[in-house]
Amino acid sequence: MAYEIPVTQARxxxxxxINRVVYGGERVVVTRHGKPLVALVSAADxxxxxxxxxxxxxxxxSSVSHTHDATSAPREQQRFGIAAEHRRPDRS
Structure with missing residues (x-):
């Protein structure tokens, strides 16, 4: 668990x-009105x-780059016309 301290006291x-973080291995959470504002952590952390x-x-x-071709359902093609068709860009 981290040591919490109000921002006014932290100043x-x-x-x-800084010494507590670097040499004591602690993590310090600076709070304002009781809510976490920032944290002091070591450079290694x-x-x-x-x-x-x-x-x-x-x-x-990686997961986004693995896509597959999808075809429009016939109903959408009828409803939206050519805009619903999937066309690959001409790579010539």
Whole structure:
């Protein structure tokens, strides 16, 4: 669990909070009106978070890039005419 501190107190104790994060391995959540505002985490924690974000982004891109051709149902083709037809771009 992270150590929570109000933003007004965090301003006065910033150097101490940085030491707690870097040397104590703590995570500090700065709050305003009792609600989380920001978090102080170590650079190593930030690198892990960035790596997770990148892996998730790659997974999303990979899943979106695997598409298949779909054909319109005859009813939609009749209703919307040529706009409902799927046409591949001319790659000549």
């Amino acid at each position: 006065a104790e910033l150097a101490d909070l 930030l690198e892990r978070l960035d790596a997770l974000d990148e892996a998730e982004e790659e997974r999303m891109i």
